[in-house]
Amino acid sequence: MTAVLDARVCRPARIRALAPVVGADATAPITGSASPVTYANLDYAASAPALTSVADRLAGALAEYASVHRGAGHLSQVTTARYEQARETVRSFVGARADDTVVFTRNTTDSINLAACITPGDVVVLDIEHHANLLPWTRAGLARVVSSQPTIDDTIFALDAELxxxxxxxxxxxxxxxxxxxxxxIARLAGLAHRHGARILVDGAQLVPHRATSIASFGVDYLVFSGHKLYAPFGAGVLVGRSDWLDAAEPYLAGGGASATVGIDDVAWHTGAARHEAGSPNVLGAVSIAAAAQALRAIGFERIGQHEEALVRRLDDGLAALPHVRPLRIFDDAYGRVGIASFVVDGYTPRQVAEHLSGGHGIGVRDGKFCAHPLLAKLGHSDGAVRASFGVGTGSDDIDRLLAALAELG
Structure with a gap:
């Protein structure tokens, strides 16, 4: 995408945030200054701020919150209806099949641990995965880890050979x-898995907030993601996918809600989502995810994509002009990027860079290994890197502040 130029000053035009988020007016102290500055949140990939519309929806639901699935009272019925409607909203949002099961969990990590409990055989994974999509499989003794290659085409060839x-x-x-x-x-990887008689699980934590996702169109069997990366940071996640493995497996948690009938010596378990949602569920977290899904749909993923692409281009161009900053890449032929950029700065540790950005400029980024230790080692940065990430609440002013602050380290 070619940057839009402001003809009066011959520089890229200002890009405004697409949607209001909670905390947009937060301030941060600056070293050596008596006055704080507006905080620039560039850590969306860890936990995105809540959309204000999500917080408003949560407040409304909280006013009528009561027990779910078990009460005859009015508020219990209202709460149960909200919870089940959230399930259907999520189903529609990710383009799930009509017979897919939607299970609410704590987060993506919890969803993949549930998936590890229901998977009846070996699991092929890449060495680029977040720990959430690596450790559950290795701990269960199911993982067959494939080394990623310099290109996606060669990586798919390696996966094909392993399968x-x-x-x-x-x-x-x-x-x-x-x-x-x-x-x-993803659609190409789904076709590859199916040709070899395998199913595919997709960790959508970093994709679902940024791109339109369709389980049915992509041919995905299981999709997992987190509310706290979807502008709904209220402690809930989702696993959506085919029902048979979920119904055949032992319940993820044993307890009320998962059980249909209980005796001292025996128990009959429910099928469907209830089988793996024992105990009182996080109703407000589920409602928040549904509210975020509706808000993102209302904005439109075409607009979201254009917004993020412009910010990514602005950041990439700015980093390329800083010879002491070296961006990280996995592939030579990636299929685009969401709003994430990791880099190292010559002569500084990642923590020193992050502290400079925070203490000197009020900018929040992530430093470290991002729960992806094998990948950072593969990229030659076992000591970590710095990550800037953004979304619908980000404007070009935040990107420009980051670039100016990094230029000071040259």
Whole structure:
């Protein structure tokens, strides 16, 4: 995309945030200054701020909050209806099939741990994954880890070869890297898995807030994501996918709600989502996810994509002009990026850079290994890197402040 130029000053035009978020007017102290500055939140990939519309919806639901699924009282019925409607909103938002099961969990990590409990065989994964899509499989003794290659085409070839070696139940892959933001071709990977008789699970934590996602159109069997990256940071996540494995597996948690009838010596378990949602569920978290899904749909993913692409281009161009800053990339042929950029700065540790940005400029970024230690080691940065990430609440002023602050380190 060619940057839009402001003809009066011959510089890229200002890009405004697409939607209001909670905390947009927060301030941060600056070292050596008596006056704080407006905080520039560039850590969306860790936990995105809540959309104000989501916070408003949550406040309304909280005023009528009561027990779910078990009460005959009016507020219990209202709360149960809200919870189940949230399930259907999520189903529609991710383009799920009519017979898919939508299970509410705590977060993406919880969803993948649930998936590890229901998967009846080996799981093929890449070495670029977030720990959430690596450790559950290795701990269960299911993982067959494939080394990513310099190109996506060669990586798919390596996955093809591994799947051809021996039967696997599942291919588990990220949709977008939480380190670099690079997007993988999910429909192509789904076709590859299915040709080898495997299913595919997609970690959509970093894709779903940024791009339109369709389980049915992509051919995905299971999709997982978190509310706290979807502008709904209220402690809930989702697993959506085919019902048979979920119904055949032992309940993820044993307790009320998952059980249909209970005796001292025996129990009959529910099927469907209830089988894996024992205890009182996080109703408000589920309602918040649904509210975020509706808000993002109302904005439109075409607008969201254009907004983020403009910010990514502005950031990439700015970093390229700083010879002491080196961006990280996994592939030579990535299918685009979401609003994430990781980099290192010559002569400084990642923590020193993050402290400079925070203490000197009121900019919040992430430093470290981003729960992706094998990937950082593969990229030659075992000591970590700095990550800037953004979304619908970000404007070009935030990007420009980051670039100016990094220029001071040259």
């Amino acid at each position: 051809a070696k021996a039967p696997a139940a599942l291919l588990a892959v990220t949709a977008a890297s939480n380190v670099t933001g690079e997007v993988l071709p």
